[in-house]
Amino acid sequence: MTSPPPRSVRSFSDCFVKPPQLPPHSDHPLHLPPWDLAMLSVHYIQKGLLFPLPPRCLDPGFDRPAFIHSFLGKLKRSLSCALFHFYPLAGRLATLKRAEPPLYNVFVDCANSPGARFIHAALDMTVGDILSPTYVPVVVQSFFDHDRAINHDGHDLSLLSVQVTELADGIFIGLSMNHAVGDGTSFWLFFNSWSEIFQAQEKGAVDVVQLSRPPALTRWFPENHPGPLSLPYTDDPLSFLARYEAPELRERVFHFSADAIAGLKAEANQQCGTTNISSLQSLTALVWRCITRARHFPASQVTGCRMAANNRARLDPPLPPEYFGNSITPLRTAATVGELLSRGLGWAARLLHAAVAEHSNAKLREWNEEWIKRPQVYHLDKTFDQYSVMMGSSPRFNKYGNDFGLGKAVALRSGYANKFDGKVSAYPGHEGGRSIDLEICLPPATMAVLEADTEFMAAVTAS
Template sequence: MTPPPPPPPPQSAIRYISDCLIKPRRLPPHSSRPLHLAPWELVLLSVHYIQKGLLFPLPPRCLDRPAFILSFLEKLRRSLSSALSHFYPLAGRLATLRQTDPPLHAVFVDCSNSPGARFIHAAALNVSVADILRPTYVPSIVQSFFDHNWAVNHDGHSLSLLSAQVTELADGIFIGLSMNHVIGDGTSFWLFFNSWSEIFQAQERGEDDVVQLSRPPVLTRWFPENHPGPISLPYADDPSSFHPQYQVPDLRERVFHFSADAIAGLKAEANRQCGTTKISSFQSLTALVWRCITRARCVPLGQVTSCQMLSNNRARLDPPSRRNTLGTRSQC
């Protein structure tokens, strides 16, 4: 029999080494103006930050690890500063505009108050790449690889809107990125991450510090007709009201991957059972996930239950929305 895998390392295994704020290398003239938030973005003030990370093994011939890490971190800081020149709202903070005549209570992005994005260097040298990838469920220590774990977007009044944490592992590096969900959705998040990577590689080739991106972001917001903003909130801006008022259960995370063949099989089976050919791959997959969630809840027969899943609908709009928007207007 194959022996069971070792238990995940404890949360205390992580050690924080350095912490700094990274400002944009250059700022456009209009960056001093406030960035007002659209209605859909204001709805997300009580939602958690977006958190995604990339896991890399150390180079196979990394003979001088301290020198490699030191050089790598400096290149990341330099390229992050250049990336923020294009995505300058991520270096700012949320702010609340209050006035009595006329009544106004609006949350916006203060781009002139730009302390910078947070950059953290940490280490968990008793954790290996296999410790992260091998278990069926995501080890709890992975939560410590993200700076703003459990923060909600309203916390962006005091917390950085973007935070990058680089965690050294025994044989690898984990780069965890946290982005305020009011500023961008999943597509915007990966646009920034990929742009940061594009700048990093360009600077490795010796190009200028502020690189011209192949897909520059669009920072303009959409507002309802005849209402250009700012949009006044109909309630008091009490920070405690944006945090969950319930005890968070002890949940375990698991990542599922569906291959192209598996998706094709789901689609074919769904169409066969329903006697049609109109059910799409997306519909068949979401139907499977919804049925599995309903079974796992074990709710009594007849009880109404619901499930919400977010997906990018930019390409489904008529006309299709631009995919390089830094915002949340096209998310459903």
């Protein structure tokens, strides 16, 4: 007897959404600073929320097609308003080429674009089918548009794509946003703003809603390099860029309660005789140690741990928290496997804390100056090696506060983008209260060893 074919997502409709109007200066090129241009070779950001349908939608006599039609209309209307405030997301990338010397200026063209993409799709699965397996089902990757696209593809692809996937008893809203246009802080500011507009329009607000936290769209450049900045392409831009295919990975979401994290923080600070090591630094130290142990590297092997650091408050003068663009740097800490595994949680956490404490305005400006002298882009296969762990995203982002008339989301999931051996993403726990969920990506054999690690699993809380 043959097994049934795997269920796949079916696309019902596909359109583009534009803002109701554009500001007068939107026809000017939006030039990109170094932190944006460095992202051209990595994938789009792909994050989304899973919502259960209201119980009435599951009643046999309920007119579900009419409900979905109305819901999609409300999403499109509020998305159009959101794009008024975040108008670069309705644009496309463009390149101005200079022949002598061969230099390319990549910018956002906000005036010549059909807008952001909006897709309605469906899948014959339930919310339980998505959440109950130990590992995130591969089908979740198809909840997102622009699969495997790199940010440079934004010359032809929309910079923002929304896919609404209808399940038997739920709805998944997945966003794919070009990472050269904004980072995780920018992504969730947009998601939160879209939700705020949706709720305001549900209460009878007009098409243009004033936001409680409007984005700051003016890009930051070093004072002596106001832009535009050029990239040293050859005749073929792809020679400067690179595409990345992930190896076979298992993806699992591990839950850590507030009490478990408080215990790790207390242990790390007690071992170091201090009080300044943070909860996230303590949790990251645990993950770094346990994944390294699961990999069975020799004691002399150097292993690294990177953390995505938000630079907005570290610049002098600081950028506003609502700065829309990229303002992140991966901070790297390194040690030999022998040192890391023999010296305890506090020792590793103190290394991470020192890297964060030393991340200053002077270092940020030095990074920008060096980049301008020798422009380069991040290549996932080179920037993040098999001996390292990378902690991305943040549990501080407001991810579960988004409401589109369906109540609170039951889970956050991500797409294929920017995943590799040792990629860890930190999300707020669903119940709040400083709990944290970690989405960990590892090869199957390494994941199995991590799941048998007593130090790691003792901190994991059943969700």
